[in-house]
Amino acid sequence: MSNTNTYLDQVVRQQERLEADLRSKRSAAPAPAAGAPPQPQRPGGGGAVQPTPNAVEVRVTGFGRWKTVLVPPNAFVVHTRRGRPEPLHVGLGVSFRYNPATDSYLVVPGAMQTILINAYCICRELQGVLVQAYVQWIIQDFATAYRRLDFGDAEDPMRLVNLQLKEQAEAAIKDKVSTMGVADVLSDKQPIIEELTARLRGVAEGSGGADEGLGLRIVTVQIKEAVVSSSRLWENLQKPYRSEQGRIARLAELAAEQAIAERELTAGRQRETQRIESERELADLRAHNAALEFDRETAEALRRSQREQEDARALADLQDATNRHALALERERAAEEAEIGRLRIERETELARLTADAELALATARARAGHEQALLDLERARLRAEIDNGQSAESLQGRLIERLPAIVERLPKPAELRAVTIGGTDGSSVAGLIAELTAVVDAIRRRG
Numbered sequence: 120m121s122n123t124n125t126y127l128d129q130v131v132r133q134q135e136r137l138e139a140d141l142r143s144k145r146s147a148a149p150a151p152a153a154g155a156p157p158q159p160q161r162p163g164g165g166g167a168v169q170p171t172p173n174a175v176e177v178r179v180t181g182f183g184r185w186k187t188v189l190v191p192p193n194a195f196v197v198h199t200r201r202g203r204p205e206p207l208h209v210g211l212g213v214s215f216r217y218n219p220a221t222d223s224y225l226v227v228p229g230a231m232q233t234i235l236i237n238a239y240c241i242c243r244e245l246q247g248v249l250v251q252a253y254v255q256w257i258i259q260d261f262a263t264a265y266r267r268l269d270f271g272d273a274e275d276p277m278r279l280v281n282l283q284l285k286e287q288a289e290a291a292i293k294d295k296v297s298t299m300g301v302a303d304v305l306s307d308k309q310p311i312i313e314e315l316t317a318r319l320r321g322v323a324e325g326s327g328g329a330d331e332g333l334g335l336r337i338v339t340v341q342i343k344e345a346v347v348s349s350s351r352l353w354e355n356l357q358k359p360y361r362s363e364q365g366r367i368a369r370l371a372e373l374a375a376e377q378a379i380a381e382r383e384l385t386a387g388r389q390r391e392t393q394r395i396e397s398e399r400e401l402a403d404l405r406a407h408n409a410a411l412e413f414d415r416e417t418a419e420a421l422r423r424s425q426r427e428q429e430d431a432r433a434l435a436d437l438q439d440a441t442n443r444h445a446l447a448l449e450r451e452r453a454a455e456e457a458e459i460g461r462l463r464i465e466r467e468t469e470l471a472r473l474t475a476d477a478e479l480a481l482a483t484a485r486a487r488a489g490h491e492q493a494l495l496d497l498e499r500a501r502l503r504a505e506i507d508n509g510q511s512a513e514s515l516q517g518r519l520i521e522r523l524p525a526i527v528e529r530l531p532k533p534a535e536l537r538a539v540t541i542g543g544t545d546g547s548s549v550a551g552l553i554a555e556l557t558a559v560v561d562a563i564r565r566r567g
Contacts, residue, residue, distance in 0.1 A: 131237070131249075175190075175191060175194045175226045175227070175228055175276070176191065177189065177190060177191075177194075177226050179217065184218050184219070184220065185216075186216070186217045186218070186219065187214065187215070187216050187217060188214060188215055188216075188217045188224060189214045190212055190213060190214050190226060191212060192211070192212035193211070193212065193228070193229045193230055194211070194212060194226050194227065194228055194229050195210070195211050195226070195227045195228075195229050195258060195261040195264075195265075196208065196209075196210065196211075196212075196213050196215075196224055196225065196226045196227075197209045197224065197225045197261070197262075197265050198213070198215050198217075198222065198223075198224040199222070199223050199224070200218075200221050200222050200223075201221045201222075202221075207222075208224075209261065209262050209265075210261070211229050211261070212229075225265060225270060225271075226276075227258065227261070227264075227265065227270045227276050227277070228276065228277060229257075229258060229261075230257075231255055231256070231257045231338060232255065232256055232257065232277055232280075232281060233253055233254070233255050234253060234254045234255075234256070234281050234284055234285050234288065235251075235253050236250075236251065236252045236253060236254065236285055236288050236289055236292065237249065237250075237251055238250045238251075238252065238288075238289045238292040238293055238296070239348070240292060240293045240296035240297065240304075241293070241296070241297055242296055242297065242299055242300060242301050242304055243297065243298060243299055243300050243301075244300060244301055246301050246347065246348070247347070247348030248296060248301065248304050248345060248346070248347055248348065249344075249345070249346045249347075249348055250292050250296060250304070250311065250342060250344070250345050251342070251343040251344040251345075251346075252288065252292065252311075252315065252340065252341060252342045252343060253340075253341055253343060254284065254285075254288055254315075254319060254337065254339075254340050255337075255338040255339045255340075256284065256319075256323060256335050256336060256337050256338055257335070257336055257338060258334060258335060258336075259324070259334055259335060259336035260331070260334035261334060262334070263331055263332070263333065263334030264333060264334030264335060265334075267333050267334065268280050268283075268333055268334075268335075280335075284319065284322075284323070287318065287319065287322055288315055288318075288319060288340075291314055291315045291318040291319070292311060292314075292315055294314075295310060295311050295314040295315070296311065299311075301347060304345050305345050305347070308342040308345060311342055312340055312341065312342055315340050316337065316340040319337050319340065320337045323335035323336065323337055324336055324337065516553060519553060519556075523556075526560075
């Protein structure tokens with residue numbers, strides 16, 4: 120285990136940063152212009168005052184013996200002159216005319232001041248304790264303060280005053296802490312605050328009577344922190360509380376674990392009971408569903424059987440009706456066929472009669488036509504005979520000559536040529552020629 124107190128180091132670093140932040144900062148004064156006379160750095164020495172870091176910015180105007188000092192409204196000033204036992208001007212933010220040859224002045228900030236205190240104390244148990252505090256004060260009576268306090272630091276007029284008050288505050292804190300125990304210092308800081316306030320006010324404001332104090336007023340005194348310097352002691356001081364809190368936390372954890380275990384057992388029983396009930400309900404539901412399914416299947420089978428029987432009966436009735444209808448149709452068809460046969464016979468008889476009548480009429484007509492044709496043929500033959508009898512030899516020869524090309528075309532082509540000479544016939548006459556042709560035709564016919 121390390122002996123360094125990390126918390127103490129951290130508090131010290133924070134204190135240092137706070138002191139740096141609370142320190143008033145002023146920018147460096149610009150360099151004087153070329154040819155300008157040098158300006159004094161200390162107030163009251165005559166001429167314009169160059170502001171320095173943490174000092175009050177005083178503006179001096181004019182030249183020679185006719186200068187004016189302009190003081191900020193939040194700064195105290197005291198103006199004295201040679202040969203005068205009392206100051207010419209004393210107050211807050213008082214500006215005045217200034218003669219460097221005979222006059223002098225002092226300017227002090229009038230704002231509230233804060234002193235940060237780190238008091239390394241020894242308590243009643245001879246243990247080191249760091250007490251951090253801060254004191255805030257202001258100037259209440261500057262006419263008394265400038266006579267009894269040193270504000271001569273040009274950079275920080277309050278530095279010496281703050282240092283003196285800081286030393287007195289540290290001494291008061293150490294005196295009070297030396298009479299207290301570590302636990303009292305850490306738990307109750309009000310006695311330290313009261314002791315410190317009483318001592319500082321007695322010094323700054325006076326204890327009454329003819330003692331006017333330093334012309335200051337203590338605004339507030341506060342203790343920021345009290346830290347045990349020894350890290351081991353700090354841990355030992357924390358152990359009882361930590362142990363008690365650990366015991367309480369452990370008991371709380373055990374109680375919580377016991378409660379959780381009981382809740383888990385209860386929840387487990389509830390889950391198991393719910394599971395058993397759910398399984399029973401599911402078994403009942405499955406049995407009910409199986410019964411419903413069986414009833415539904417039985418009802419469906421019964422319905423199908425009844426439907427099949429009904430369909431069979433309906434089919435048998437339909438077949439019976441069909442058979443009866445077929446028989447009726449057969450009887451009707453037989454009757455129709457008988458009627459058709461009768462009608463056919465009647466028609467055939469009538470047709471035979473009509474055919475006989477027609478044939479008779481046709482035969483009669485044919486006989487009559489044949490008779491008439493015979494009469495016409497006879498009449499034609501008679502007329503032809505009369506015509507033939509009335510024709511001359513010349514007309515017969517002319518007709519023969521007209522038909523001669525057709526007769527020649529119909530004649531077969533001769534395979535050989537034979538010459539037939541008909542003696543005693545005069546070929547020069549028509550009659551002789553016809554006779555020759557007739558002989559030729561007869562010869563051909565005979566060959567054929």
